[in-house]
Amino acid sequence: MNGGQDLGGMQGFGPVVEEINEPQYHADWEARAMAIVVALGACGQWNIDQSRHARETLPPADYLSFPYYRIWFEGVQKLMLERGMIHAEELDGKLRHQPIAVKGRLEKEDVWTALHALGGAAERPADSKPAFAQGDAVTTININPTTHTRLPRYARGKTGTITKVLGHHVFPDSAGNGLGDDPKWLYQVRFSAQELWGEQANPRDCVTLDLWEPHFVRA
Amino acid sequence: MSGDHDHDHDHSHLDPMDARVRALESLLAEKGYIEPTALDEIVQIYETRIGPRNGAHVVAKAWTEPDFAQALKDDATAAIHALGYTSRQGEHMEAVFNSDSTHHMVVCTLCSCYPWSVLGLPPTWYKSPPYRAKAVIDPRGVLADFGTVIGEDVAIEVHDSTAETRYLVIPQRPAGTEGWSAEQLAAIVTRNSMIGTETLAVQS
Numbered sequence: 001m002n003g004g005q006d007l008g009g010m011q012g013f014g015p016v017v018e019e020i021n022e023p024q025y026h027a028d029w030e031a032r033a034m035a036i037v038v039a040l041g042a043c044g045q046w047n048i049d050q051s052r053h054a055r056e057t058l059p060p061a062d063y064l065s066f067p068y069y070r071i072w073f074e075g076v077q078k079l080m081l082e083r084g085m086i087h088a089e090e091l092d093g094k095l096r097h098q099p100i101a102v103k104g105r106l107e108k109e110d111v112w113t114a115l116h117a118l119g120g121a122a123e124r125p126a127d128s129k130p131a132f133a134q135g136d137a138v139t140t141i142n143i144n145p146t147t148h149t150r151l152p153r154y155a156r157g158k159t160g161t162i163t164k165v166l167g168h169h170v171f172p173d174s175a176g177n178g179l180g181d182d183p184k185w186l187y188q189v190r191f192s193a194q195e196l197w198g199e200q201a202n203p204r205d206c207v208t209l210d211l212w213e214p215h216f217v218r219a
Numbered sequence: 220m221s222g223d224h225d226h227d228h229d230h231s232h233l234d235p236m237d238a239r240v241r242a243l244e245s246l247l248a249e250k251g252y253i254e255p256t257a258l259d260e261i262v263q264i265y266e267t268r269i270g271p272r273n274g275a276h277v278v279a280k281a282w283t284e285p286d287f288a289q290a291l292k293d294d295a296t297a298a299i300h301a302l303g304y305t306s307r308q309g310e311h312m313e314a315v316f317n318s319d320s321t322h323h324m325v326v327c328t329l330c331s332c333y334p335w336s337v338l339g340l341p342p343t344w345y346k347s348p349p350y351r352a353k354a355v356i357d358p359r360g361v362l363a364d365f366g367t368v369i370g371e372d373v374a375i376e377v378h379d380s381t382a383e384t385r386y387l388v389i390p391q392r393p394a395g396t397e398g399w400s401a402e403q404l405a406a407i408v409t410r411n412s413m414i415g416t417e418t419l420a421v422q423s
Contacts, residue, residue, distance in 0.1 A: 008328030008379065009356040013349035016364040018411075022342050024266055029240040034265075034340070035258035036244060043252055048383075052330050068331065068346040070236055077243065090246055099250035106253070111260040115269070121310040122383035150381045152328055154355065166384055167311070186382055188313075197356055204374035207355050210382035 001146050002153060004063030005056035009154040009197070030069040037076050038115075044103030046079050048120060049176030053148035054078045124183035126168035130213075132187060136162045137219035140189075140211065148176030151215045155207075159219045160191035163208060171212050184212040270339035273304045274387060275408035277337055279401040281314070282392045292316070295387065299337065309336020309385055315378065316389045317418075322369045323388045324361070324415030326354035327380040334385035338410055345414065355379055365416045388415040395421045 025031045037051075046054075055075035056063070063071060080086045085102070089095045106114055132138060142157040143149065150172045166186040174182035190208045193201035247253045277299060281288040290298040295314040312334065315323040327333065328351050333341040344350050353361050358375045362368070369375060378386045390412040396404060411417040 005329055007348055007351040008354075010348070010352035011356070013352055016344055016347075016350045016353060016361055016416075018342070018344050018365065024340060026343075027234055027237065029234065029237045031262045032240050032244055032258060033236075035261040036240070036247065036253060038261050039253045039257050040247075055330065064348055067236075068343065073236070073240060073243075085252065086243075086246060086250070091242065093242065093246075096249075099252065102252060105251065106257045108254060108256040108260050111257050112264060115261070115264060115306045117307075120307050120383065123311065150329060152379070152381065154328075155379075164313075166313075166382065169311075169382060172382075186384075188384070190376075201356075202359065202371075202375070204372075205358060205376070206374065207377045207379055209379045210384050212382075 001053075001056060001148065002144060003056040004058060004060030005052075006153050008152050025069075026067070030067070033069045033073040033076075037072050039106045040076060040080075042104045042106035042114065043085070045083050045085060047170075047175050049148060049170070049172040050178065051075060051079065052172070053176045056148070122169040123167045124170060124181055126183070126185070128168075128185075130165050130168075130185040130187070132162050132165070132185070132213070132218070134162055134164060138162060138189060138216040139219045140216045141214075145173075147173075149173045151211060152209070154196060155191065155209050155211075158191050158195050160189045160195065160209075162187050163190045164188040166210060169212070171214070173212070173214065184214060186210060186212050189216070265335075265340050269306055269335065271337070271408075271410040271413065272405070273302075273339075274334070274337035274410070274413045275405040276401075277302065277304070277314075277387065278389055278408045278413065279405035281316075281389050282404055283401045288316075288389075291389070299387075304336045306336040308332070309334050311382075311384045312336075312387060313378075313384050314387050314389055315376070317391045317415075319373070319391075321374045321376055322415065322418075323376050323378065323386075324354060324358055325378045325380065325386040325388060326351060328352070328355055329379075329381060332380035332383075332385065334387050336385075337387055338413060342410070362416065365411065367417045369418075388413050390415075390419050393419045393421050 055071050084100050087097050139159045140156055168183050169186040170181045171184040188208050189211050190206050193205035248255050281291055291314040295312040299312050331346040358377050412419050
């Protein structure tokens with residue numbers, strides 16, 4: 001979706017400013033919010049793409065102004081409300097509903113193992129061969145779905161070159177919208193800066209994106 | 220941090236997020252979805268055990284062991300996992316090597332994808348709109364914001380992390396480090412050099 005998250009190429013934010021000796025968190029709640037999001041993965045009620053989509057549905061003005069961990073917090077709360085894990089009237093402490101059945105709960109002694117479990121591996125067995133090879137010229141499609149996609153606005157309708165076949169991966173444009181893993185071949189695609197941004201861009205520079213087969217056609 | 224200083228004035232100015240997150244944590248614990256001590260453990264692990272020292276180890280090893288550098292180029296996932304750096308947001312890795320002709324820089328324009336397994340949790344600037352917006356359209360401007368100068372004759376290649384592939388930049392080994400041990404070298408590898416927003420140098 002063309003939400004506040006799709007930031008590539010937007011202008012007017014001013015310089016990138018690095019905070020020197022930045023602490024890991026700027027408030028205690030940020031650490032708790034991060035950990036809540038990580039821990040709730042064990043409940044198995046959503047995948048990472050649905051999690052990203054929940055965040056990007058925040059109104060753009062909120063997305064652009066909230067601290068990052070608040071974006072995570074609002075996203076995870078939305079996912080739980082949608083699934084009936086929690087209810088709006090519970091948040092003010094007035095009512096309690098029974099919990100729903102979930103896949104599991106992350107216990108303290110399992111945390112280190114869980115963080116090392118490569119649980120987010122996105123590669124899936126393939127029953128097809130990749131239709132494109134390194135060196136092939138491809139043109140991205142022009143789509144503007146209101147649902148989740150990993151093809152950003154700035155790279156739609158652009159021509160680039162396949163630089164690597166990355167594997168057969170879960171397709172977020174399906175998985176993020178509740179349509180299952182729907183794995184597709186994934187490629188690294190290189191676009192010249194001038195193709196993306198016009199003549200004023202540096203002729204040597206380029207941008208690569210990792211895109212799935214449905215995102216482009218042969219140029 | 221709001222909670223680690225001593226003072227006795229009224230706390231009513233505290234971020235309302237503090238109350239909201241506490242309330243949600245209590246609710247989730249009461250409903251049995253989370254175990255609060257597991258949250259403590261998650262926070263602690265990302266503060267002490269998973270961070271940019273992991274990535275610095277990878278870089279120093281690549282500088283000192285040509286076979287490992289080749290293994291990183293051939294299959295970064297296998298090479299990095301073999302060192303034990305297998306945590307989440309590091310499932311699929313690509314190592315990109317800076318050279319005299321190409322400088323690499325990594326961004327996630329759509330969210331905050333970052334190689335947690337080798338760099339830990341990302342800094343705020345990496346996740347914020349100024350960097351995510353500017354890195355792809357004006358990478359040389361971003362480098363200038365960091366005080367990094369890359370010659371006009373060097374190509375800038377920006378990697379937008381739109382899939383589960385996580386990119387680690389292998390910076391160029393600075394002059395003046397001949398004969399250094401891998402441990403000495405790892406100590407000078409900065410987080411930003413592995414994102415690509417700075418280059419490395421040592422005092423001569």
